Amino acid sequence: MSALPRAHDLGIIGCHVCRQVSLETKKAHARCPRCGAPLHRRKRDSLTRTWALLIAALLLYLPANIFPIMRTQSLFSKDDNTILSGVIELWRAGSPDLAIIVFTASIVVPVLKFLVMGFLLISVQRSSQWGARQRARLFRLVEVIGYWSMLDVFVVALLSALVHFQVLSRVEPLPGVIFFGMVVVLTMLSAMSFDPRLIWDNRESDD
Amino acid sequence: MESGQDLIVCEHCDTVYRREPLTRGQVSTCLECGAVLERHQWIGLDGQFALILAAFIVFVIANCTPIVSLGFSGMQSATTLWGAVIAMWNDSSQVVAVLTAMTLFFFPLTQILIFGWVLWFARDGIRAPGFAPAMIALYYVKPWSMIEVFMLGVLVAVVKASSYFEVVPGPGVWAFAVLTILITIFASHDSRELWNVTRDTSE
Incomplete structure (x- = not known):
């Protein structure tokens, strides 16, 4: 295991459209708080x-x-x-x-x-x-x-x-x-x- | 928690980093997977706007003037980009016609217009009206703009034709060449950085 933290382990998620980092939510259709694009932990x-x-x-x-x-x-x-x-x-x-x-x-x-x-x-x-x-x-x-x-x-x-x-x-x-x-x-x-x-x-x- | 702008997540492997300010020419890469995290933005917003304006002018020239013309026993034949699209449409290759029109005309034009729009406002640190949907559109259009490939295609077509015909390059081919250079310079910038250098004034 590497020592570098991964977003999912920290409970955060990076928006692939604008790169804003936000807290991961349980909601099914979470959206980026900044640009409004849909957020997926994985595609x-x-x-x-x-x-x-x-x-x-x-x-x-x-x-x-x-x-x-x-x-x-x-x-x-x-x-x-x-x-x-x-x-x-x-x-x-x-x-x-x-x-x-x-x-x-x-x-x-x-x-x-x-x-x-x-x-x-x-x-x-x-x-x-x-x-x-x-x-x-x-x-x-x-x-x-x-x-x-x-x-x-x-x-x-x-x-x-x-x-x-x-x-x-x-x-x-x-x-x-x-x-x-x-x-x-x-x-x-x-x-x-x-x-x-x-x-x-x-x-x-x-x- | 720290503000989201201090952190950056590698898009290729999900590793989290704290952002470091970059100096000229510096590129930060992910230690885990080797992907580029961030590049130093070496052209300011005014410079980027100037580039886009130049790209727009060159784009118009590239589309209005003949790319190459052929001479064959006294006859002349020249084509523009749209000439190629229409030829494909009329020769029962409508799929190719649409593909060509999209990747060489509509998507590049969309990119230029949207960039022009958001950069014009970003120069004052303001997010343009419709900033978010515009930036989302840019993200999705980006991989489908293929001017560079077309430039190489022109070269191949010219060589193929030159064994049978007399080939005279038109102004369009130079315009496409300049456009390729401008796009390459511009593509070294991450447009998503615009989110960090502008503030939302709507609230």
């Missing part, structure tokens, strides 16, 4: 919500990667790109640096989010004692990098608006990009539903 149904959103994201992740996200059409050719083939094309076009950036944002980040969130959920559920500090750091990493996956969605939106040269050359969005956008939103919601304080709760001697 409500954190594990269930995080799991549900994560699984939903995982299901949509399959069509997001299998279906093409963008069609490039010219007079004589039609070229459908998935997320992965878009990265490869960028690499071949002579921009390996950008290809690596896109690969990181569109493939590494989502996969990392699934793995990390799954790992955090399982370790909390099993009251794991292992490396709380490392797990806390993993969670913060997921929070920071999460929204960069929107990169490909914005690229498709921009190219579809720009490349509009009648029949000569056209870029159109394909359904994959819709699934991918939803995956990003769902994984972000999933990470927001997770309460990192749970990582530390289970380490304490029984309540």
Whole structure:
């Protein structure tokens, strides 16, 4: 056990919206005395919500990667790109640096989010004692990098608006990009539903 | 009990600390989990207001001027942010259109307007009318504003297009670049500190 006091043990609660510290009450719908936002000792149904959103994201992740996200059409050719083939094309076009950036944002980040969130959920559920500090750091990493996956969605939106040269050359969005956008939103919601304080709760001697 | 303002609770692990005044460049971190507790607020309220005002002007430019234009066998094609939103809507990707409009237009605009509103009053140490709901809204909108990601997206799109077309950057791309910088500077501030530097005058 560490010597540092935790809010719940002191009977106080910190507001996550304005950081005001107030006394914990027994009321079911306690509100912060300063800003009026609802106070929770821990986020409500954190594990269930995080799991549900994560699984939903995982299901949509399959069509997001299998279906093409963008069609490039010219007079004589039609070229459908998935997320992965878009990265490869960028690499071949002579921009390996950008290809690596896109690969990181569109493939590494989502996969990392699934793995990390799954790992955090399982370790909390099993009251794991292992490396709380490392797990806390993993969670913060997921929070920071999460929204960069929107990169490909914005690229498709921009190219579809720009490349509009009648029949000569056209870029159109394909359904994959819709699934991918939803995956990003769902994984972000999933990470927001997770309460990192749970990582530390289970380490304490029984309540 | 001590007043709530003397204490700070780590949001990531619930550990309680007594607040210490920070000097320039200092960041206090949680000893238990390593998360940032507080950063020194190195720009004053006037400075923050100036930043937001600048961000608002740049935001208007970014949205009204073309981001990039393409040239292809004598034809020209340019787009603004809204051009991209409308293109997605018309190409049966309404979900993406809404997502783009929200994360790149409505949420950033909401942030700028609310910050402008509360900072204008905070400069006199007063909480603006509607301060509490405004601050709650800021808290929830913050993770959904994605100008920085869009900036990188523009770069990728330009490179992809440049192998087939002649690409000319428009004023919009510079405006988005400046906006990204302004947002990054501003994001190093914890807006929740505004609660401590203003007083409630309604009572």
